[in-house]
Amino acid sequence: AGDGAWINWVGRWTAEEGRHAIVLRDYLTVTRNIDPVMLERGRMTQLQQGYDHDAPDTLRGLAYVAFQELATRIAHRNTGRYSDDPVADKIMIRIAADENLHMVFYRDILAAAIVLQPSAAVCAIVDEVLAFQMPGAGIPGFMRKAAQMAKAGIYDIRVHRDEVLMPILRHWKIFELTNLDEAAEAARTRLAEHLAKLEDAAKRFEERMATSNVPRLSVGS
Numbered sequence: 001a002g003d004g005a006w007i008n009w010v011g012r013w014t015a016e017e018g019r020h021a022i023v024l025r026d027y028l029t030v031t032r033n034i035d036p037v038m039l040e041r042g043r044m045t046q047l048q049q050g051y052d053h054d055a056p057d058t059l060r061g062l063a064y065v066a067f068q069e070l071a072t073r074i075a076h077r078n079t080g081r082y083s084d085d086p087v088a089d090k091i092m093i094r095i096a097a098d099e100n101l102h103m104v105f106y107r108d109i110l111a112a113a114i115v116l117q118p119s120a121a122v123c124a125i126v127d128e129v130l131a132f133q134m135p136g137a138g139i140p141g142f143m144r145k146a147a148q149m150a151k152a153g154i155y156d157i158r159v160h161r162d163e164v165l166m167p168i169l170r171h172w173k174i175f176e177l178t179n180l181d182e183a184a185e186a187a188r189t190r191l192a193e194h195l196a197k198l199e200d201a202a203k204r205f206e207e208r209m210a211t212s213n214v215p216r217l218s219v220g221s
Helices: 005-031 036-049 058-083 086-116 118-131 142-152 157-172 182-210
Strands: none
Touching: 005 036, 005 086, 058 086, 058 118, 058 157, 086 118, 086 157, 118 157, 118 182, 157 182
């Protein structure tokens, strides 16, 4: 359909995300913080291959974008802080504000879905948490870039667990819901186990970083 709340939202959301890409690309090109030829080649490669998040149903798709938008907000905000450039920081503050509004929209839609179909929503949320990947996972050299971001403190396991997953899960009151079916209860058990594993992994990573000389973003900076 060419009209309606959902298509109008998607159009606005897409336009805002496009605006983020434009300002980031312009900043990097003007400041020469990155080789513009390499940047353009990477952009062409990513857009040619496209991106398709395999969400089997609407609930799973909503869970993904809720977590992804918050993850993007935090990563952008931390990148601005880490840049030590007031212009870059101001850009990232503005982008992060948009991303936060996107997150709230998706988070609250799924909160309403939890009221209507709690068991199905819990299963979808847990499936997404266990399989979560950022949209950039397909870009060339993604693993190396992700490792650099983790070492810098921009986005690591601790950030993912404590600043992305936990705030939204608490908002949805996932561990407080009652009258769930057997599948949802089993899913909630898997979620608790996964969060515990992430906590262990975060502690191990922090211990390794404590003995390294890699400059990191200060917590709370």
